[in-house]
Amino acid sequence: MTKGPLPADLPRGMDLLHTPRLNKGTAFSEEEREALGLVGLLPEGVDTEENRLRRVMLQLDKKSTDMGRYIFLQSLADNDRTLFYKAIMSDPVRFMPIVYTPTVGEACRTYGHIMRRPKGIYLSINRRGRVAEILRNWPEKDIRFIVVTDGERILGLGDLGTNGMGIPIGKLNLYTACAGVPPRMALPVMIDVGTNNEALLRDPLYLGLRQPRVRGPEYDSFLDEFVTAVQEVFPSCCIQFEDFANINAVPLLQRYRDKVCCFNDDIQGTAGVAVAGILAALRMTGKPLAEQQFLFLGAGSAGTGIASLIVQVMQQAGLSEAEARQRCWLFDVNGLLVESRNDLASFQRPFAHAAPPANDFVTAIESLKPTGIIGVSAVPRAFNQLVIEAMARLNERPIIFPYSNPTSHAECTAEEAYRWSEGRAIFASGSPFPPVRLGDRTLIPGQGNNVYIFPAVGLAVFATEATRVTDQMFITAARAVAAQVSEADLAAGLIYPPLSGILEASIHVAVDVARTIFAAGLARVDEPADLEAFIRSRMWQAHYRQLI
Template identity: 40%
Template sequence: MKSTAAILNNPFLNKGTAFTQAERQSLGLVGTLPSHVQTLDEQAKQAYAQFQSKPNDLEKRIFLMNLFNENRTLFFRLMDDHVVEFMPIVYDPTVADSIEEYSHLFTDPQNAAFISVDDPDNVEAALKNAADGRDIRLVVVTDAEGILGMGDWGVNGVDIAVGKLMVYTAAAGIDPAQVLPVSIDAGTNNATLLADPLYLGNHHKRVTGDQYYDVIDRFVTAEQKLFPESLLHWEDFGRSNAQVILDKYKDKIATFNDDIQGTGMVVLAGILGALNISKEDIKDQKFVTFGAGTAGMGIANQILDELKRAGLSEDEARKHFYAVDKQGLLFSDTPDLTAAQEPFTRDRAEFDNADELTTLAAVVKTVHPTVLIGTSTQPGTFTEAIVKDMAAHTERPIIFPLSNPTKLAEATAADLIKWTDGKALIATGIPAGDVDYKGTTYHIGQGNNALMYPGLGFGLIAAKAKVLNGETLSAACHALGGIVDTTQPGAAVLPPVSQLTTFSQKLAEIVAQSVLDQKLNKEPIADAKQAVADMKWVPEYKSLD
């Protein structure tokens, strides 16, 4: 029998005041808790009142994280009841404040594994110790070099992995005892962290090259050895490493990079939803991506794959893209291109004014895009002039200012509606309220990866997928884009976060079916829908006596 302390301090077993009298007798808990036995409902009501009493979002997040550290079932019951309210607290945008203060606020490792580039011989031991005998089915790993809108935050970025896994459980229902957040501490180039004596990570600049990739390889080898049925999710790696790592492992194991594929999938789903409203064909669109980092190029790759599935050749499909970064339009002779950017460059000979295409305004004026996607983290760059220029050349401009948090957004939904006289089809990177304009209420979709990755990941795990391929990615995008209600004026191009649990379940079933149809499952599975249902965890107390 586990000791009293071991049970009360184990967040996967702890019920707090909800331990029954019989359990208190059999588990040696008599006298360690107040006499009254609460129900989970009573605990949830009590905890929500405590949450509401906190003065700001960071304090609310600290409260929820403490609850998470003490009692996973109660935490997820509470999140289940208040998913729309809690999502921006446990993840974007409040997680940004938590990351900045992580080393100063640290109280608990939250069952994460911490791998140091300076200690490569203990990679397997770190994973094994953090898992503590649990049956791990999902690993989210980050080195936190490229946190969207924040940059390099070293070991503090482990909060990203923890938050991502919370959303997996809340949205799709993966058992929180079967997940593992992992931090790969390769150092940091953040001067503020390096100068901070309280910073908990390695106090040296980032390790790169062979030494870095050796640690990544050791990690993947150990992860697959210890958790052979797991899905490996990469999160917030830097633009020089993210695509390289994904390309190395994607055809060998069940893995995906959320910044590359997840972001691309949600944006493609939003585009498909927008085209369902406008009744246009994806093959007729011109795409300008503003911000050619990991997310921007991941989006381009996902759309490219869809154009090829729609019947275009590789060369034909690439002609639909214009990648714009801080230098302007990316050309084949632009210096210092990343591996992800190179396939999306243009030739200078295509343009009479190539030397002038150094700004987004010049590119939009020249190419007349029908779709404008922002992952630039440059606030206000989708200006009234640019948007009106775009709208003058396309009936229903598709405009997605996706940078977050709010202060980094390329434009607001309200301005885009006004500047296009209600014609724009919009998704934002942060939650946006309805926009009332000339008698119509416009519902604004959020291009939030949480709309996609929980259902995608859960379906892959339930189907015991060997790999994730383009066929399955496309099936998931069409499923999410197809949820749009095209009959309503002002309809959103993506479903709302309030329906997250419902459509995550549907997505998981479609993903699992795609795996089975392609015979990519490791073990025989008779029914995709049943496999998803059988794996779903619900936040209810189980008997321990």
């Protein structure tokens, strides 16, 4: 017996089994099977959620590679979305490296080969003038988050064209798994303007436009159309720009950040997680932030984004803007950023200081005497033995952050940083590294993963229906992440909270960010008396719904 009339839009039979957000497979109850036309379409046995999860884990254990596990999990998401999230939320430490970096990098390299069912929206520049119409093809009408890329700078792997769709999909997986953002309100988008990757253009299985990348006014106009169409079709949506090349990433953020609810995770999210790591690291060194000096390897959008946020935090610590900028130095393929260089972009200029040119990174270290080096260059092993040893000579506890992803593009490994610094390095990387045994000590590397920042910021934006995303929200998030690092974590060498507790950590961060949103007058809802209870009430949970 049903408990009343069934919703008119509720699928039945095979249609229901092919609807990932509603499908429960063998966990449909006897009553649901009778009412929804499922009798005979499923084995007689009725599973519990726990038994469904047990079966997933058993099948995963039979996969011999993380790529195989990635493909299996994405297929699971296509079939039973609740079970997919239940699996990855059951063990974040195990599943983060599979659904995101480093495995997602290899998935993007071969995305046209492994794709089984299209996900998200593909916006080809050949369809200009029709973007709003295409967005309306998406079945969900209340989209709150779009992660969008044009595939030109995927992780540290470069131009992967539409193969880069794996990144928006992966980011949105983490919004839900790490912060409970409802998955039906999230939409991955690929802006397809072509690719300059000749290998992809020759690949018969590549599914994007087979043409060189469109640039200039035509590109800018298409992005304008996209942003305008999102406001029209999904007026409560926050746009996350992801993995755009430097020539587009910074201008896009500057153009839209004060007009619509948007942010760039490569710029602001990476900056937030770096600041969180620095604040926690200073609890180890006992030195104030105002006395630190940082040297970046890489002067693109990520490097300048981190430096800009550090400057703001240093200003809050009492330095002037000029004093704070003087403590952030950047080094790129052409050497140290100094005033005499004439090859710098406008967003790099604020960090070009009056100093002699330097074309050798070790020489720059010896001259500037930084307390920390931050790698965002995507140049593997750029923090070589000479670099680490120079930092160790200058600092009792050198801060070494090789943040480039995936693991194969990290500026150094955890073992190299610890061994060459005699175990004194305060280390965090963008992708995970295993514990390192050094003498009679076991050193546990930290992972400066943006997952500590952007899902929590997203949860706060979603709950408060914020109209804008500001840098202060990322500073608040960074402070909240650093505050959750315990003394025991620091003693083990960790400067980020354990990933095993990422959901509760995200709630803590989201509460603080939501408080910042309300204080700035950016919320579209009334501030509740109990902010944490309000945040929790807005979160989606990975449990099957009773359909009748």
